[in-house]
Amino acid sequence: MSFDLKWSPSEKKVARRAFDAALEVALGKTMAELKSKVSGVTTPAAMWDIEDYLRQQRLKIDRMFDYRYSQLIVVFAVLIREGYLDENQLSGLSEDKRNEIHRILAWRASE
Amino acid sequence: MSFDLKWSPSEKKVARRAFDAALEVALGKTMAELKSKVSGVTTPAAMWDIEDYLRQQRLKIDRMFDYRYSQLIVVFAVLIREGYLDENQLSGLSEDKRNEIHRILAWRASE
Numbered sequence: 001m002s003f004d005l006k007w008s009p010s011e012k013k014v015a016r017r018a019f020d021a022a023l024e025v026a027l028g029k030t031m032a033e034l035k036s037k038v039s040g041v042t043t044p045a046a047m048w049d050i051e052d053y054l055r056q057q058r059l060k061i062d063r064m065f066d067y068r069y070s071q072l073i074v075v076f077a078v079l080i081r082e083g084y085l086d087e088n089q090l091s092g093l094s095e096d097k098r099n100e101i102h103r104i105l106a107w108r109a110s111e
Numbered sequence: 112m113s114f115d116l117k118w119s120p121s122e123k124k125v126a127r128r129a130f131d132a133a134l135e136v137a138l139g140k141t142m143a144e145l146k147s148k149v150s151g152v153t154t155p156a157a158m159w160d161i162e163d164y165l166r167q168q169r170l171k172i173d174r175m176f177d178y179r180y181s182q183l184i185v186v187f188a189v190l191i192r193e194g195y196l197d198e199n200q201l202s203g204l205s206e207d208k209r210n211e212i213h214r215i216l217a218w219r220a221s222e
Contacts, residue, residue: 031158034149034158034161035149035152038145038149039146039150041142048169050161050165051166054158054162054165
């Protein structure tokens with residue numbers, strides 16, 4: 001279980017950097033999507049939909065970016081699947097951690 | 112009191128037309144302001160502020176546009192003050208109604 005994995009200081013650095021980079025990508029994508037959506041708004045209903053869109057994106061990002069070492073393996077798998085993180089940004093992590101991320105990705109992909 | 116005023120069929124038509132036109136102006140101004148705000152967004156914090164801005168605008172417009180004949184005199188005064196309605200759009204209303212709107216505007220202006 002990922003709860004039991006130990007994180008060395010250098011792995012923590014790699015994890016933090018990858019996490020922060022993925023967050024930046026997620027926020028940047030949301031910002032670009034917001035601008036595109038709003039520029040296409042022509043009706044009041046579409047305007048109010050932007051409020052819902054932003055709330056959902058905020059909650060999604062809040063839930064997804066959970067920096068607890070007990071959660072980080074699953075979090076990284078989700079970030080890779082969502083396209084916010086590239087696997088090679090995790091190259092400083094131990095093999096057991098990267099294998100576990102692979103297992104989660106393979107398992108999710110087969111759903 | 113405006114609660115006691117009687118509205119003739121032709122006054123109701125004038126009122127409805129003025130109300131709908133003011134709502135269209137309010138929504139159009141909000142839409143233009145939203146587009147301008149979003150095009151200037153460069154940070155995540157500013158992006159999430161858009162959600163609050165939209166919620167506040169939605170609540171403000173919901174509260175302001177109250178089409179009950181018992182409220183309509185006050186509503187029209189507020190819409191004129193906010194710049195959503197021009198007084199001459201109410202020219203089919205009786206003199207007592209227009210005087211009451213003036214009184215409210217004068218009273219609010221002196222606050």
